[in-house]
Structure formats: C-alpha cells, structure tokens
Amino acid sequence: INTSNFSKTHNIAPEEYGTGTAVACVILGLSFLIGVPGNLFVIWTILRSMKRRSHTVMLILHLAVADTVVLITLPLWIYSMAHTWEFGEGTCKALVYFISTCMYSSIFFITLMSVERFVAISHPFVMLRWGNKSFMNRFLLFLWLLAFSMGTPAILTQSLNETDGVTQCFFREFSSDTQAIIIVCLETVAGFVLPLIILSICSCHVSMKIKKLSFNSKPKSVVLVHAVVIAFILCWLPHHIINIIDVVCLLISDTEHEYVPEYLVFSSGALVFISSSVNPMLYAFFAKNFRGSLEGSRLVRLFQEMTTYTNKLRDLAVQQQSEQGPSTQEEFISDSTC
Template sequence: VALEEMTEVGTIVACVILGLSFLVGTPGNLLVIWTIIRHVRPRSHTVELILHLAIADLLVLITLPLWIYSLLQSWIFGKVTCKALTYVIYTCMYSSVFLITIMSVERFVAVRYPFISAGWRRKKALRKLLIGVWAFAFLLSVPVILTRKLENDSCQYEEYDSPGQEVMCLLLETLVGFVVPFSVMVICYSCLYSRIAQMTFKSKRKSTGLTASVVLLFAICWIPHHVGNIISLVLISIQRGDPDAGQNLETVRSAMTFIAGALAFVSSTVNPVLYVFAARSFRSSLRETGIQKLFRHISGSHPGEGTKEMSFVSRRQNSQTQSSACCTESNVPADIDICNQG
C-alpha cells in the first residue's frame, strides 16, 4: 500500500513537472532556434552547438503531451509509437550529452590553446563532427527499440532476454551517456577554473561561463536518472542469490522512477531560461532582443571584439613565425628562451 501511495504521488508530481516543462521549454527552444538561424551570422562553434542542443531538446519536449496523458490515463497510441518516441528521446539524450561535452572541450581548447582553436575554426570541421554525433546517438539508442514493450497499457517497461543483457544496457546508458562525458566536462572546467576570471576577451569569458552553467544544470537534471540505473544494477546483483532480497531498495527505485524521469525532461527546458538570464546584461532595442545580442556577442559578430581576438591570434602567430625564422637564421638553439617567447 505504501508503495502504491508513493507511486501515485510520484506520478502526480511528474505530470506537473512535465506540463511545466512543455509550456516553458517548447516556446523557449523554438525562440532559440529561430533567433540563431534568423539573426546570428556568422555563428561561432559554441552557438552552432547551442543550436543543435536546442533542436534535440525541442524533439524531446514535443512528445510530452503523449507521456502526460499516458501517466494520467493509459497508453493508447500503440506499440510502434511507444518504441518510436522512446527511441527519439534516447537519441536526443545521447546527442545532448555529446554536444555539451564538445562545448566543454571547445571552450577548454579556445582558452588554453587559442592557436589550435583558431585553426580548427578555419578548417570548418564542426559540421562533420555534428554528423558523427547524431549518427552515434542514433546507433546507441537501437537497444531501446528491442527492449521497450507495452505492459498493462503502459509504455514504461523494458523486457530483457537475460540479466546479463539488462546489465549491459544499463551500463551502456550510464557510462557512455553520463559518467564518461561528465568526467570529461569536469576535467575541462577544473583546468579552466583559474583562467576564467583572467580572460581578456568578454565574448570568450561569456561563452565559457554560459557553457559551464549548461553543464551544471545538465548534471543536476540527469544524476537522479542514472542513480536509478545504478540501483537497478545493485538489485540485479543482490537478487541473483536471493530473489526476495533488496525489497527496500526496490521500493526506493520504484518511488524515484517517475521523478527522475521528469527531471530528465526538465534538462530540455532549462537551457532557454538560462540564456534569458544570461542576456539580461544586454540592453534590448526595437531591432534587437537581448538573446540576439547574447548569441552575436558569443559569436564575436558585434563590431570589434571577435575581429580583435582573431587579429590578436594572427599577430601572435606572425610573431612566433618571425621569432622562429630569427632563430633559424642565427643558428640559435631552439630551446633558448628568447626564441620561445611569442
């Protein structure tokens, strides 16, 4: 009885969270997509990644009315729709975490190794990388199609052929979809912590701080879901010896399932809200909104700052080239400090 009451309360709370996520996140992500496509040219790598992240979030959010209805009533949309929508959600989950990881690595390289970053931007390798990210996300989500099933008019169940298959699927989802990418994010921002306050260019400081906020909110929203996966792995291990063991742990996992799932959807909602708060420092006008100015600022497309940064990099590269030439012509050893000062 206690479990049923906890599940009912969890369902109601989850529906409220999902409803608010749909009402806030759908127009918010549409605004971000429209603003970037319509008003921001040229676009920096960070803004391009934000665009793809907003697309992934929007694809997740437009499925929410069906999930809310199924939680309050039952799933009446058929087995194919159940598998298809679950596949879309998992694809967007993987693509989101990969996109945020790339944003973190891009910020790390841009701050610590600006010459490499400038060369990467000129090569326009981001488009190929984005195609790879989406293709990998589609591939990783295939197991969901095979395991998701309808049971008791609910599209919330996975059916595995064996405990080993369940362990593999849960480990794949948690390690590849969270632990490894989030570890990369933490390493990147740990290395950048002392540098952020010292950044010369406002656009670089603004984009680095914004990306760090996206990472933090993503972690807060997804940690409960992956904690649930870890609890499921522990239960599998415990119940192999005694099927009746771990009842308390099963109660905890069942009670947190709906809330954790709802918070995962919230991660698709918070980013536009974050951009609005970040854009408060930009005064809007009749011709430009604060969000337009924010994304243009990050892209360096406002007069001056982006051009100054690239010209600064160019001057540093020219200086290094001239210094190297000087060392070569004078037959001075390359490890002497005067030849490495750049």
C-alpha cells in the same frame, strides 16, 4: 528481472498511480509549457537574426532542436499516465528511440561547447586550422549519428505492459540480468560519467590557462556555459544514481524485488526533462541586461559575446605561443595534422 527497476528517462510512469505520478505530471507539464516555446524562440532567433553562425551558435542551435523534439512528445506521455497507451507498440518504440537519441545528442552538444573552448585556448593553431564551417558540420553529423546509435537499445528493449486492463509504454524488457546490466552501465557511462569527466577536465584546464594568460575579464557568457553544465548535472544525477543502485542490488541479490521506490524512479525520470527546458530560461536570464528593444536582439548579443570571448581566448593563446618561437607554432600545426 523486474524491468520497472530500469526505467529510463522516458519511462515516466510506474505500474500504479500515486505520488510519483502526480509529481511527474506537474514536472512534465511545466517542462512542455516552458521548454517548447523557449527552444522554438531560440531556434527562430538564430535562424532569422544570425546569418554568420559561429561554432558555439551552431551548437546552441542543434541543442535547441534536440531539446524541442524531446519536449513535443510530452503530451502523449502525460495522457498515457492519466489514461492508457493507445498508439501501438511500434509508435512506442519509435518515440522512445527518438527521445533517447535527442537526449544523448543534447549531452554531446553541451560537452562539445566546453571542448571547443578547451581547444581554442590550449591548441589555438589547431583551432585556426580545423575551425572552419565544413569541419564543424561534419563533426555535428558524427555526433548525431553517434546519438542515433546510442539510442538503439531502446528499440530492442522497449515494450508495452498491461496491468489491470491499462496498457503503458513505460517498460523495458531485458532478455537477462546480464543484458540489463550491460545496457544500463553503458548508458550511464556514455551518457553521464564520460561527459562529466570531459566537462570537468576542460573547465579546470581552461580556468588555469586563463590565469596564465592574465585574462581577467569574465563576461556573462562564461557564467552561462557553467550554468548550463550545472543544470545538466543536477537534472541527470538522480536518475543515474538510481540506475547504479539498481545494478548494484541486482548483482548482490538473486531475488526479484523493487530496489528503489517507484515514486523516486518516476520522479527522477521526469526530472531529466527539465534539462531540455531549462536552457532557454538560462539564456533569457543572462540576456536580460543586454541592450535591445526585443528579446531576440538581446539573445543575439549574448550569443555574439560567447563567440567573441572564445575568439579572444584563442587569439591570446596564439599570441603567447608565437612569442615562444616558431618551433611552438610548428608543433601545434603538426598536432593538427595527426
């Protein structure tokens, strides 16, 4: 099997330098210059200015940490693309593993933002019962452990490749076509398809529920959450489309050849890194009209609005369920104990 066909998000270089390499270098360079300071500023703002952190703020904090870890490795990949990999196979496997883990965790945190709003408006009594800090911390720990387990295939398959005297850490070596198909399909389903389905269901359900509650206000924080989700889809979709094409071609063809041009594989892989750098720009854009002398105070106002809006939706849902009678409350409370 031609392992270059299954380049993952961190497999950001083809065997030969060309258009794809140049485009990827530009994308990765901009992602690093914009994303690292932006995410660090978000982390600093939350830790310094928000002593009481809601679930939404905690998700934003963990999302910024995961994105920062991904982005700080970019100089090594850019240097490797321009020269050669000089850091050994162990470092190669370790870096790729941590990148995979943090990218999975970012996806999980984005998905959980929508799930939390869904639970707040659809099962408000469950939210009241289980919406405490300790429960959220345990759930965040679970998501991190899940992400670490999902990144394990990177350790098993990542390897160094030498071509014309140049060593690169951009190849995945599978023991068989079956192993390649299983791993790539699992990563596509768990890392994109399932989160996308969950995001779509939660968003649609919340929108319909808001209409029933006659809650017409739509603050910037709602548009921000939608923008984060749209950015996630746009950045990841090309990469997973290429993966699906490779799997389909591998299933119907017994010959080894490049199913997708290298420059497309390379560019789509680099595009994924934008998803780790775009969120701070979205926060800054939606916070610019808030009053405040400093950017940090505007971000705090934005994050507080996100929390307030979710709480208002939950309170309205609680009020609606209370008006329906005690039996409804008991039903929701019993659901929370299952």
